[in-house]
Every structure is written in C-alpha cells, then in structure tokens.
Amino acid sequence: MKLTWKIAKWEFTRNFTNKQFLIGLLLTPIIMLLFAGVPQLISKLDKPQQEVFYVIDEISEFGQLVEAATDTNLKFVPYQGEQAELDELVLEEEATGYFILNQAFLKTGQVQVHTAEKKVVFKELQGLLSNLLQGLRVQEIGIKQEQVAYLTSPALLSSVQIGGESNGDQSNRIGVSIALAGIVLFLIFTSGAMLLQSALQEKQDRMAEIILSSVSSDNLMQGKIIGHFLLGISQLVLWLSIGLPAAWYFLDIPIFEMISLGQLPILIFFALTGYLLFAALFVGIGSTMTDMQSASNTQGMVFMLPMLGFIFVGPVISNPNGLAAQIGTFFPLTSPTITILRLGLAEVPTWELVVAAITLLVTTLLVIKAAAKLFRVGMLMYGKSASAAEMWKWMRY
Amino acid sequence: MNNTLDVKNINKTYNGVKVINDISFAVKAGEIMGIMGPNGAGKTTTIRMIMGITAPDQGELHFFLNGESRNRIPQASVGYLPEERGLYKEAKVMEILLFLSGLKGLDKVIARKRIMEWLEKFQLADKANSKVQQLSKGMAQKVQFIASVLHQPALVVLDEPFSGLDPVSQDIFKQEIRQLADEGMSILISSHQMNLVEEICNRIFIINKGEKVLYGPLQDIKAQYGSYQVNIIAEQEIPELTQSPLVQSFQRLGKKWSLVLKDNTAPAKFLATIPPGAPIDELSVARISLHDIFVRIAKGGSSDEINLENR
Numbered sequence: 001m002k003l004t005w006k007i008a009k010w011e012f013t014r015n016f017t018n019k020q021f022l023i024g025l026l027l028t029p030i031i032m033l034l035f036a037g038v039p040q041l042i043s044k045l046d047k048p049q050q051e052v053f054y055v056i057d058e059i060s061e062f063g064q065l066v067e068a069a070t071d072t073n074l075k076f077v078p079y080q081g082e083q084a085e086l087d088e089l090v091l092e093e094e095a096t097g098y099f100i101l102n103q104a105f106l107k108t109g110q111v112q113v114h115t116a117e118k119k120v121v122f123k124e125l126q127g128l129l130s131n132l133l134q135g136l137r138v139q140e141i142g143i144k145q146e147q148v149a150y151l152t153s154p155a156l157l158s159s160v161q162i163g164g165e166s167n168g169d170q171s172n173r174i175g176v177s178i179a180l181a182g183i184v185l186f187l188i189f190t191s192g193a194m195l196l197q198s199a200l201q202e203k204q205d206r207m208a209e210i211i212l213s214s215v216s217s218d219n220l221m222q223g224k225i226i227g228h229f230l231l232g233i234s235q236l237v238l239w240l241s242i243g244l245p246a247a248w249y250f251l252d253i254p255i256f257e258m259i260s261l262g263q264l265p266i267l268i269f270f271a272l273t274g275y276l277l278f279a280a281l282f283v284g285i286g287s288t289m290t291d292m293q294s295a296s297n298t299q300g301m302v303f304m305l306p307m308l309g310f311i312f313v314g315p316v317i318s319n320p321n322g323l324a325a326q327i328g329t330f331f332p333l334t335s336p337t338i339t340i341l342r343l344g345l346a347e348v349p350t351w352e353l354v355v356a357a358i359t360l361l362v363t364t365l366l367v368i369k370a371a372a373k374l375f376r377v378g379m380l381m382y383g384k385s386a387s388a389a390e391m392w393k394w395m396r397y
Numbered sequence: 398m399n400n401t402l403d404v405k406n407i408n409k410t411y412n413g414v415k416v417i418n419d420i421s422f423a424v425k426a427g428e429i430m431g432i433m434g435p436n437g438a439g440k441t442t443t444i445r446m447i448m449g450i451t452a453p454d455q456g457e458l459h460f461f462l463n464g465e466s467r468n469r470i471p472q473a474s475v476g477y478l479p480e481e482r483g484l485y486k487e488a489k490v491m492e493i494l495l496f497l498s499g500l501k502g503l504d505k506v507i508a509r510k511r512i513m514e515w516l517e518k519f520q521l522a523d524k525a526n527s528k529v530q531q532l533s534k535g536m537a538q539k540v541q542f543i544a545s546v547l548h549q550p551a552l553v554v555l556d557e558p559f560s561g562l563d564p565v566s567q568d569i570f571k572q573e574i575r576q577l578a579d580e581g582m583s584i585l586i587s588s589h590q591m592n593l594v595e596e597i598c599n600r601i602f603i604i605n606k607g608e609k610v611l612y613g614p615l616q617d618i619k620a621q622y623g624s625y626q627v628n629i630i631a632e633q634e635i636p637e638l639t640q641s642p643l644v645q646s647f648q649r650l651g652k653k654w655s656l657v658l659k660d661n662t663a664p665a666k667f668l669a670t671i672p673p674g675a676p677i678d679e680l681s682v683a684r685i686s687l688h689d690i691f692v693r694i695a696k697g698g699s700s701d702e703i704n705l706e707n708r
Contacts, residue, residue, distance in 0.1 A: 003500060006496075006499055006500055007500075010496050014485070014487070014488065018487065201485075204483075205483045205484065205485050205486055206479075206481045206482055206483025207483050207484065207485060208481075209445075209450060209477075209479035209481050210477065210478075210479055210482075210483070210497065210541070210544065211497075211500070212448075212450050213448045213449075213450065213472065213475070213477035213479070214472050214473075214497065214500035214501055215472070215500055380445075380450065380451075382481065
C-alpha cells in the first residue's frame with residue numbers, strides 16, 4: 001500500500017505541476033464563462049433591426065398604435081398621400097412595408113401588409129394590431145377593459161406534492177440532480193482521459209519495466225487510479241468552489257439545501273465505485289494500446305461506455321421510478337450516474353439501491369481484476385496494440 | 398563464494414514456442430556474471446523472469462540477499478537497468494531519481510546526497526534540474542544507470558548496459574561496474590557485445606535459441622577452447638600446419654586460414670614447426686576471443702555444450 005501511495009503521489013504531483021494541466025485548470029472555467037457569456041454579449045450587440053412601416057390611417061387610431069409599439073422594434077410613420085407613391089417610397093427609404101387601417105379592418109380584422117421583401121415575419125405586428133382591434137371592438141360593444149381581461153384570463157396550473165415541495169423547488173431539484181450526475185460523469189471522463197494518457201505515456205517513455213522492477217503491476221495500476229482520482233477531485237473542488245457560490249448567488253438556487261445529508265453516503269458510494277469501475281476499464285484498455293491513433297474499434301468503444309447513461313436521462317427525468325429508471329439503476333455501466341440522478345429526483349426504493357450497489361460493486365471488482373491482468377501484460381508490450389482476441393487470452397491467463 | 402542468485406531449470410513458452418529451455422546458472426556474491434548471446438537468444442526473457450516481471454512456466458529462482466533467502470525477488474534489494482530504456486521526458490533528473498529511489502525505499506535526504514555524488518561522477522551535476530528531454534541519449538543512459546544502483550542493491554541486473562554508448566562512455570560504464578563489484582555488489586550483465594563483456598566478467602553464461610551453450614569462469618572457457626588462434630594468409634593449404642598435432646581445428650575462408658591451437662600450446666612451439674620456405678604471405682597470432690568461441694559453438698549446435706561451473 002505504501003508503494004501504491006508513492007505512485008499516486010508521483011502521478012498527482014507530476015501532473016499537478018505540469019504546465020498543460022495548470023493551463024487547462026485555469027482555462028476551462030474561463031472558456032466555460034466565455035461560452036456562457038459571449039452569446040449573451042453578442043445578442044446584446046446584435047439588436048434586432050427596427051422594422052419601419054408606413055401607415056395610411058383612415059380610422060384615426062394612429063396615436064394608439066404608436067403608443068402600443070413603444071417597447072417593440074416596430075416603428076410606424078403616418079402617411080397621407082397616394083398609395084401608388086407609397087410603393088416607391090417604401091423601396092426608396094428601405095422601409096419594411098406599409099398597410100392601411102380602414103373600416104374594413106374594423107369589420108373583418110383583415111389587413112394587407114405591402115412589403116419590400118418577400119419574407120417578413122409579422123408576429124409582433126399581428127399582436128399589436130390584434131390588441132388594437134380588440135380594444136376598438138370592446139369600445140364599440142361598450143364593455144370595460146377589466147371585464148375583458150376577466151373573461152379571457154386562462155387557467156393557471158401548479159402542483160404541490162402532499163407534504164412535499166413546491167413546483168419551483170422541484171425544477172431546481174432536477175437541475176441539481178442533473179448537475180450532480182454530470183459532475184460524476186465529468187470526473188469519469190477527465191480523470192479517465194488522463195489515466196489513459198498516463199498509461200500510454202508510461203509505455204511511450206519506456207518506463208513501465210523500470211517501475212515494474214520496483215513495484216507490482218497491481219501497485220502501479222492502483223497508484224495511477226488513486227493519483228488521477230485525487231487530481232480529478234482537486235480540479236473539481238477548485239471549479240466548484242468558484243461555481244457553486246456563483247450559482248447560489250447569481251441563480252439563487254439553494255444548492256446546499258438540495259443535497260440531503262442522509263443521501264450523501266449513498267451518493268459518495270455510487271460516485272466512487274462508478275469512478276473506480278471506469279478508471280479500471282480505461283487504464284486496463286489503455287495499457288493494451290500503443291497510442292491513441294492505434295486504438296482499435298473495441299478499444300475505442302470502451303471509451304464511449306460512460307456515455308451510455310445519456311440514453312436514460314430523458315426517461316428518468318420524466319418518470320424517476322419507471323422501468324427505464326430501474327434498468328438504468330441496475331445496469332452497472334449506467335448505475336453510477338442514473339442512481340445519483342434518481343436520488344435527486346425522487347425517493348428510490350431501498351431494495352433497488354441495495355441491488356444496484358451490489359451489482360455495481362461486484363462488477364467493479366471483476367473489472368479491476370480483469371484490468372490488472374491486461375495491465376500486467378499490456379504495459380510491457382511495445383510496438384503494437386493488442387487485438388480483442390489477445391486481450392481475452394490475457395484476461396483468462 | 399556464496400551465491401546471490403540461483404536460477405534453477407527455468408522454462409518459458411510463448412504462443413507454443415519454447416523461448417527458454419531448462420536454464421540454470423548462479424550469480425555469486427561480488428562477482429560480475431555475464432549472460433551473453435545473439436539478439437533474440439532469450440537474454441531479456443531470462444532477465445525479466447529474474448526481475449519478477451514475468452514468471453517462469455517451470456523452474457525456480459532463489460535469492461540470497463542481505464542474509465535472507467527468498468524464492469521471490471526482494472525488489473528493494475535488487476537494481477535493474479532494463480533493455481527497454483526510458484525516463485519520463487517531462488520530469489527533471491533529480492525528481493525522477495528521487496522517485497525511483499523512493500520506490501526502492503531509500504530515504505530522501507540520503508538519496509539526494511547520493512544522486513549528487515553520482516551525477517558528479519558522470520559529470521552531470523549541472524543537469525540535476527534539467528528535464529530528461531534536454532539530455533543526450535548517453536546522458537539519459539547514465540541517469541538510468543544511476544537509478545539502478547542508487548539504493549546500493551546487493552544484486553544489480555544490467556540488460557545491455559553498453560548498447561548505444563560511445564566508446565568513451567562505454568569505458569566509464571565498465572569502470573563503474575568494476576568498482577561496484579569490488580565494493581561487494583553482485584552484478585549480472587547481459588549483452589550481445591561479447592568483446593565488451595569479456596573484459597569485465599568473472600564468469601559467463603552463453604545462451605542461444607533459449608538454450609545453454611556455455612557456462613563457467615571466463616578463463617576456463619578460454620582454456621577449454623584453445624588459448625590461441627593463428628591466422629595465416631596463404632594461396633594453398635600447408636598440411637604441415639593444418640594437420641599439425643598442435644592444432645585443434647582449422648577453418649578456411651578464401652586465402653585466409655584460421656588455426657585454433659590445442660589447449661596449453663605455447664604459440665612459439667607452434668611457430669617453430671613452420672617449415673622453412675612455407676608459402677605464407679601473412680601470419681598473426683591472437684588469443685581466441687569469446688566471440689570466436691561463441692560462433693564456433695553456435696555453428697556446431699548444442700552438442701558442443703560444456704559446463705565448466707565446477708572446474
């Protein structure tokens with residue numbers, strides 16, 4: 001165990017002091033902020049173009065129209081002249097178009113909009129004119145605006161679980177559950193990628209043999225897995241220590257209250273075991289490759305396995321205790337993320353948790369054992385990537 | 398002299414091919430033992446089994462180190478320079494040596510002191526904080542050598558330590574290896590460069606196609622295989638020489654005749670038998686080299702095997 005820790009410490013410090021890692025550590029949050037912030041910034045810069053319409057007003061309601069368009073992108077210009085000249089004016093002034101408000105509009109509600117270009121979306125204009133028409137007809141009939149509002153108000157639905165939380169809390173909860181499952185997946189991916197890289201590097205640097213003359217292959221593999229786990233965790237802790245208070249402060253999501261302390265041990269168990277499962281898988285497969293380019297289809301597929309959980313996310317959110325959710329919980333490769341997601345969404349029956357935990361644990365132990373066998377042979381093999389048949393042979397050896 | 402390592406009847410098969418066939422030898426305390434053979438003979442496989450990196454299918458290994466007897470390699474008491482050499486390119490020389498000596502259980506303070514002593518010995522003291530990728534191949538090989546002996550192991554296994562080195566560095570390595578043996582370290586060297594190894598080894602084990610060819614003290618082997626070789630350039634055979642009772646065997650290659658003298662035959666005694674006026678263009682006498690012995694045996698097959706272990 002002492003040797004395992006020495007390897008873990010070496011892997012941790014070697015990577016943590018590595019320029020590339022540090023740059024990634026600092027750049028990732030910046031890039032994420034950029035991705036989140038830039039579109040907003042661009043949307044602010046790129047304000048929708050103002051649409052200018054000339055209006056021939058034969059019913060003297062232009063004032064009301066302009067007032068209604070105050071906060072919109074619509075601009076109305078009154079026109080008193082010949083319609084034939086207006087066609088030219090619209091084209092000359094590069095306006096959007098023109099329309100006529102007349103008695104026919106009041107009667108039928110129909111307006112013909114003459115436009116300079118073929119495609120113009122009238123959504124905003126239609127809303128404005130509808131409101132104008134409604135107002136005018138209300139006046140005509142002689143009922144009050146308030147009465148209209150009263151008549152036309154829609155039914156508003158909101159659900160409250162008996163003895164549970166309100167609607168808003170629930171949507172926050174879904175968000176937090178997805179975030180937690182996402183964090184576990186992220187840890188698996190980043191640490192997994194680093195682990196794989198590290199196993200490959202060991203081979204490319206021709207260091208495997210010299211290390212294996214001092215420690216057993218099991219020690220080396222365990223040390224690598226632990227070292228990269230710590231590396232992934234410290235990366236996460238740093239990012240979350242910035243991200244969580246930010247989410248709490250800016251988005252007003254009570255994240256800390258969302259995670260119930262009772263569930264924390266279960267959450268940690270699934271996250272850790274899940275990490276171990278994929279870490280062993282990655283490092284075992286990584287040791288059988290020469291470099292990333294030489295990965296065979298089988299090897300490449302293994303790196304996609306953590307993505308399997310995505311298949312279940314939709315069905316689980318819509319029905320956290322449904323069949324899909326149960327399958328996702330029991331299947332070891334999706335169990336870590338799906339169980340964590342479900343824990344956040346609903347009450348998961350204890351028997352399901354127990355079955356899922358045992359299945360996951362047994363699978364993880366078996367995978368670690370198989371990975372250790374692959375690692376033992378794979379680390380000393382240079383020049384070519386192992387075929388699926390070879391890997392199978394090593395595992396049975 | 399006590400044995401540090403006993404290799405007994407080890408066998409290894411890969412994919413149905415027997416790559417090591419019933420090999421036995423020992424490394425004695427404080428000696429330099431050479432395991433030699435052409436490329437692909439099975440040297441590295443044998444060494445990997447000794448180092449516990451792979452296990453023999455059959456046979457036993459016994460280690461007698463620091464007063465303890467074990468069947469499994471006591472990794473902390475053995476140093477190793479593998480044939481597949483490498484170092485973490487991104488790491489600094491001092492860091493990597495501290496890490497590797499740490500795995501062998503060496504205290505950091507002592508390690509740091511020894512590292513500087515070794516680096517100075519190899520004139521690399523100014524490279525202690527350089528990254529490995531900034532070192533030349535020869536420099537990196539010196540660092541790897543330091544890593545294998547830093548923890549002062551009782552047994553050090555050096556797989557092809559001279560390959561890729563220039564003659565100056567080869568001399569430095571030979572000198573340091575000799576020095577370590579004089580200090581009591583048991584050393585097992587593998588090499589296909591027989592001339593280099595025969596200069597420093599006390600005993601040798603020659604392997605070919607996974608089988609023992611020769612094993613014993615170097616001097617005994619040389620004595621067994623005729624001490625001297627006479628090389629003659631002549632247009633035609635001189636039967637008085639080739640058929641001489643002093644000659645054990647001869648070989649002809651064009652105009653070149655190589656005559657191996659029988660054991661304990663003084664060259665002068667043979668030279669005195671050359672008939673006056675013999676049609677000889679050139680003549681030279683040299684001690685038979687290990688290389689020549691090996692070539693002769695390898696060509697003759699395993700029936701030429703000899704064991705000089707107990708002589």
